Amino acid sequence: MQRRIACLVLPQFSVEVCLRAKPSLKGRHVAIAQGESRREIVCASRTSIGVVPGMTPKQARAACPGLVVVARDEPAELAATSELLNALETCGPLVEGSAPGICYFDAALLPCGEAAALGAAVSLATESGFTCAAAVADDKFTARCAAIVAGGGASIVPPGGSAAFLAPLSIGLLALAPGDADRLDLLGLRTLGQLAALPAGPLALRFGERARRYRELARGEDDEPIQPRSITAVYEDRFAFDGAVDRLEPVLFALRGCLATVAARLAGCAQTCDRFDIVLEFSAETASVPVLLAEPTASADTMFHLARIALESREMLESIAAIAVRVTPCGQTPPQLSLFDGTAASRKAALAATIARLQAALGREEVVTIVPVPTRSRLPERMQQVTPIESPRDLELAGAARSRVARIARSADADAPARVPVHNRARVISQVRAHEPASAALEPGSIAHKPVPANGAIAPTGRRSGAAAPARGAWAPALRLVDPPKPIASPAPNATRAGPFRLSESWWEQGAERDYYQLVDNAGALLLVFRDLRDGCWYLQGVFD
């Protein structure tokens, strides 16, 4: 069957969504900037002459005096897209909202014809307050290009005419990788037709495998299907007891039945879930118990096992009048079973059970992952981020990513000596030299004490103590953090120490000015301490252990 895809392009989508929310801006020059800090213009109204996407707000205001820069409102855009897709479902059976301001719908075999469908779509968008252009073609790329170049109204590319239609269009319509546009321009390739005429092999050799995709699109051979939006259904099953129940066994009995029903519905729709909620209905109130799964599943046994753990830890199981299970499909297919690793599924189930037990026993806030965030602050107590584990899948996904990286690293390491030329090594070493006094970034102060060995003689550099010829490896002394820093007495003037490393930051909020030292105290413990320059007191920040 011949594919026919209609595309609706709304070039002013972000601006129009903004104007719907803030009608007072109508008639003014408006530009939409990405993110809270509004660093990059992504869309501008037609009247904003000279403003193009990619500008900074400052550049944009310089180009267009009187310009109002508004932060992009993504939730509002999502809501508007959903509203538009709802309307477009009257034009075609399958609708897709792939990106803000771009919608597709299936236009094959429409009873009223393509022109009528396009006209209806344009009028629907106009009624919703959007200016748009629409087109129909054999594939998504051609339809989008046709809508863009049409500039307004409707355009129809006849069946089989994609390549001919695309041939004179600019190569800039492709989503090119950074740098590719310049390289293609240097080669004199400026239209899609010129690119389509090139042989695939040499093109891929010169530009990489992505060039094959460029060529396919330029030839009107985009085989990407419409990915229709799915309506998320919530599956729910409820069991009401004859009287109030205060024991776990009947609750679990009812729960097993509810889960079996819900899991059967999920499996029947070829869907899975990665979490579900158990709703306990007491005589006067309800309580919801979330249960997280290690991977998307529709297995009632797995769900029941974790639900049992979650309920067993609850102390309040009095007067339960009814129990319900509420499942929202996660939109993912069940994971492919591994042929050679039969333990993977059981390992994931064990992880999910472990996390569930920990969270049930200790609370969600006490089962965490901690990662360093040195960019946020250089103060040790603010330098790490504690994140409660939301789902066991977070740990699994991190492991999968790590395995991929490790594989790549192994394959790179295998022939690393042959691939690192000498001049590159020299560059690395020079970088190291530049980096070596990294303490300079911490502004070493002027009162550094020279570490003095106990025998009173400063050992000369260039000679190593022979008593312990230490082996070297990839391990490191661990710092045990003391948070909040604990006040201590001033160290002895002759205490062995290194430093200071001066830290001064956040003067505009909770300011900190500290001189850090590594210090050996009277008991022989190696400490990280600092002197607060604001109050002159000494604090213990950590213990090397």
Place this chain on the structure above:
Amino acid sequence: MSTSVAELRSALERRWQGVVPHAAAPVRPGRASGIGDLDALLGTAGVPAGQLTELFGARSSGKTMIAFALLAAAMRDGALGAFIDPSKSFFAPSAAGAGIDLRRLIVVRPGDSAGVRRAADALVRGGACPVVVVDCSESPGALQTHHCARLVGQAEKTSTTLVVVSNGDLQAVASFASLRLRVHDLTPLWQEGSAGSDRLLGCVASVDVAKSRAIAPGRSVRFAAVLPDVAGTWPDLCGSAVDRHTLEGSTDSLQPAARA
């Protein structure tokens, strides 16, 4: 003593009508600690899987460093790790410097001793984490005899390496541990800095085998650990690994300073 042992042996032989065969317990291969010298010391037995290992020592002796190295070695193969941290002293940059993949490390921060026990029980029983480290340095009463008995039984079932970090005052843990390593004498290594101030380059730690079912107690090893970044505290985003290599190359300027 030898006489009494001989008497006991003959009594047993009389009781059981024959010679009592004396067979050494089979040594199962354990986990690598991640520290070359320590692995060489422990031999094939390594850090035993499915059993309890105690790392003990005074404050600032280097025991946490060995626990981190063990976790990093286990996680290098893609396994998950767990660290029970009741004192909330876990410092992520330091752990990352030790090679731990922090996105795959479950850190449990219970508020009391009961929480420590519940967390250890859940982690060991689940079997999802091959290495579970329990930091009891500041929770001396967390594990009693019956807790240890249960944990050791669960660890054996799930082949979990249970590592308890302590100050050496946990009698129950000492009794149930199949491997006890005493860590002591963490000696700092100083290096003269280029900007006029000195810097801490690393440490030398000593480890004694206090108890083992596979090797003779009393053996010891010393090894050096190099700080991966400035002061072991402030990682450099650009190239801490490169910096480490430089530091490792400059061994001639190492000067361990004696304790004050």
